[in-house]
Amino acid sequence: MNSDPTSKNPEMSMNHAQSAMRLCIYLLLFMVSPCVNAADRPNFVWIMSEDNSTSYLRHFDTNGAPAPHIEALAEHGITFDRAFSCAPVCSVARTTLITSCYAPRIGTQYHRRSKMAAMPSGLKMFPAYLRQAGYYTTNNSKEDYNATKSDDVWDASSKKASWKNRPEPSTPFFHVVTTTLSHESSLHFPETTLKESTKTDPSQVSLPPYFPDTEVFRYTLARYHDRIMAVDNVVGKIVEELTQAGELENTFLFYFGDHGGVLPRSKGYLFESGLRVPLVVRVPEKWKGSVARELGSRTDGFVEFVDFGPTVLKLAEVEIPSGIDGNPFLGKGTDAKEVDGRNETFGYADRFDEKTDLVRSLRIGDLKYIRNFEPYYPDGLQNNYRYKMLAYQQWRDLHNEGKLNKVQDQFFVPKTVEALYDLQSDPHEVHNLASDPKFSKTLAQIRARLNERLKAMPDLSFATEAGLYNMAMDNPVAAGQKHREGIGRLIDIANLSLLPFAEAEPKLRQAIESKSPWEQYWGLIAACCFGPDAAPLSDTVKPLLEKAQPLVVMRAAEFMALATDDDPRPALYRAISGCSIEPEALRVLNSAVFLHDGFGDRLRINASEINLPEALMDKRDVTNRVEYLGR
Template sequence: MLLHNSPTPSTRWMRMIALVLVLAGTSLAARAATAADRPNFVWIMSEDNSKHYLRHFDPDGAPAPNIEALAEHGITFDRAFSCAPVCSVARTTLITACYAPRIGTQFHRRSKLAAMPEGLKMFPAYLRDAGYYTTNNSKEDYNAVRSPGTWDDSSKKASWKKRPDKSMPFFHVVTSALSHEGRLHFSEKTMANPTQTDPESVKLQPYFPDTDTFRYTRASYHDRMMAIDKVVGDVVEELKNAGELENTFIFYFGDHGGVLPRSKGYTYEAGLHVPLVVRVPERWNDRVSREVGSRTNGFVEFVDFGPTVLNLAGIDVPRGVDGKAFLGDGIGTADVDARNETFGYADRFDEKYDLVRTLRIGNIKYMRHFEPYYPDGMQNNYRYKMLAYQQWRELHAEGKLNDVQSQFYRPKAVEAIYNLENDPHETRNLAGDPNFQATLKSMRTRLDERLKAMPDLSFFPEAMLYESAMANPTEFGQQNKERIAKLIDTANLALLPFDESEEKLRDAISSNDPWVRYWGWVAASSIGSDAKPLIPIAKNHVSDEEPLVALRAIEFMAIIGDEDIRPQLYQTISRASNEPELLQMLNTAVYLNDFFGDRLTLDVAQLKSSIKLSKQGDIQDRLDYFSSK
């Protein structure tokens, strides 16, 4: 029997609930109180646009008065870089402050999510731990497993206005798709509609053919940038009306480059060099050691953005990230102005593979193409929805392009170096110029040092990482650091004349390590016809026990030899055991089918019957392309 003053079970539950609510309220109040003296942050990201389409950064760009007004009250960063030229990889670089090839997040679209490095969280989680209300509206597109507690709300309804206590500082991200690549997937019928920007007034890049289609496409994109400018204006007005404008750092930037052809998906400046303006609020002006309205040529990268926000918020930047702050306490103007190096990477874009790494130091840009025989213009279904892409390929097939315009559809150089001061569009490779040999060797060495120090996981095929690494990619890289260095050295045999590399190539393609064999064949294919003495060995390797090594030997036979290697390709495709392995094989199939004339045209029915795995996603996209030809 219950005593008169003993609480009933339901009463006890009510008291417990009340206690939980009190504690939660106390915790929330404490969180707000400890953060009350910190600034707010708003990031405005426009999708798929490089700095080249805004007048504030380039005289041939579109007017954007609201972005220009941000700059009048802030800082313009004329050398800001996304590291990767595509959404998911660039956005993961932003949110983790880590280089994607080091942590396994470099493939767009990922076949498997990568675990975050041990002990590291996505940077908004540190803001939230410090009392910030963190919101994202609404695109994430991460290639890593999202850290618990990253966002209070990440949805199409997320807003800083919804924070439970108005004294709480906030970090809010808004992404606008008004500039996204898909906005240029218009039809020929649409081209009858006038654009706000006069197509005759735009200046086309020299690698484009000067056609009505290209002019209309660029004019349309200028219109898109003016629409983005309105979004920026609306966000500023919202903050102003709420009395938060002068409490809030506003970052405006593109989430990577784009979006006319040869930008998104490519590590040229048009794919990596983004606009960045940071508006400095009056209340927190003392945290920035620069005058408002100023500009800097100091290099900043996406890995630096998160640490910069944390530093401005007075929060310690966690160990284990690759970025470093460029604003806030302890960051001197001279230090940032002196920064002059940026690293770029490209791996897989949907169904298209191409391994490229770049290093820019000042105005000199070094590009290392690890699969140089793949032309830039290889099929990527989403890219080729754009009429400009379609017309470019048609004009190339008809022989109507000049040398610069045709480069997109030819094999690439193993390495390239550009002087961006007088060649901003990267059309004149100076790798063979005697005056640039010392610079070329220096930058080649510097890039190698960076790739080995990370280490760069992409020297293992994605299919191998899929099976062995994604539970802890960073640790996997450290455990295999020496092996990756060996793979990089093997890939770099492509930089030597065949008479200097032959002995090492023969050692590589007979190695017990399948991935050394793999890179040995890639290097031999990159060297080209001089490597013809390796054909007898390649004939044995087209049935290598490792299917992807067999694939690389098949590529070599196609490039160097004149035999019909299609039966070996179909057989190799039938051996694919996971999706990324099959996808890489189909990448080779497209390459052979499209760039070797009738000699290697594939039989679609036989190709499809060779596939033993599920035909969906990117796999289906490849098959749809073959079926459409």
């Protein structure tokens, strides 16, 4: 017996079949719709060249090297003349880029980290959001992050990673490629290399005024122009690959430097040469409507590395997460006039390998403010990797021989507590206007703006790397919010160095006598900024030479060296032997090198007196300092 009730009713049977067919179609559409949506999104390729600022490319500076492939990107895209990496060194800049967060707010500001920082609660590195939305995300291959990466950031991250390996031709991709051709190490050549010819004529390069005009400097710059031309060839090959695959007009292609550099006084420093990067975005024909700009145009609007991630998410129409510091500068709904009006950028410098010097900068329009929190450290303080470059070595030799003019010599003498530069008239930042009465009002305004930003984050560097290492790296942002008020007090103590000594003295004494070691620490730093003028505080400082906290002892020793004729080396040796973690040791050894190099025979450090725990002696940066002191 047939149990099908439609078997005796052809019309009912036909209706049933049609309904079933419609259901199958609906199910099929439902199943494929995510793929259709994913395929209908643009691709992204980032090409990063290492260590080069805008000055090395003709597209940004008439004295730069020709780069026809990069210039061709600009013809079909947008040039951002004021793009900034926020940090002048790889790991910190790259972490800023991948997290869309300012490094001092999230504890990722030290190069290279002594301990990985946890990502802010609820936040992922931005490629993870693309991946969740159906993108194939790849990185070839440098990461160098100072924050812990979750497993869902990249589909592949290696020297073999490629957008070509995506699972389906319709899968949209985000691919990052880093070329090392322009890396600092390309200028670590021996003196015999000076005999080799370069494509760029050394006699035709334009040296900035802070460099001595020597064969070494001219050859080094010419050689680097050659490296930039090699980078341009890489860009051309990537464009050709995308063209052959039929993907060029579906792909936003970003070319930029990972921070400034790389001749002396750039990488590692908060000058424009260290922070300002070339940025060209080629806009694919298919997605011109996502960009409210004429192709081939340029903008002076300020964009920072914190903005790159949200820009990609905006262009991909992926929701931008909360908890980041950046804002998109391209994409539907982005106002080009608003972007053009952006005129502020924040910069930060902390530890670079074994060299430590806390500096912050704020540029507003063409005015650049630099706040040196440890101004008695000269910019030229020893950093082993930097001084592998012949140009660095020769520059220091000429300083020691007294053969530099005042501008060229600035790099090797103590800095001012604050500096103000008018970049329109002084693009090389050699004429400090901070003491010019005509700029006193402007100086006060930009100083206040920087302080406002430091306290609002808050800036975790005022808690010191050692303090963060011990207490905060499992959740730096939460620790910062918990201690916001205390960090604000430390910033206020640090800013006592901006006052006349007579006005600052009572508060300096109060900080140095505080029960808080961190208030003592910052009180001593501020006091050091006054040099011999602060000698009346020596009776308050001397007892701290016997304290157990190595960082407080180290700062007290620095004070005695700068403000008095006393020999603080015995206390410094005790501070070194009392270090228990790498950040402490690096800080104290940084001070040892400062005394060793900055005070002649009076305070030479005897390497045989250095007694560090065995566990710290296998740390590369610690070893670099000890080896240098033993030369």
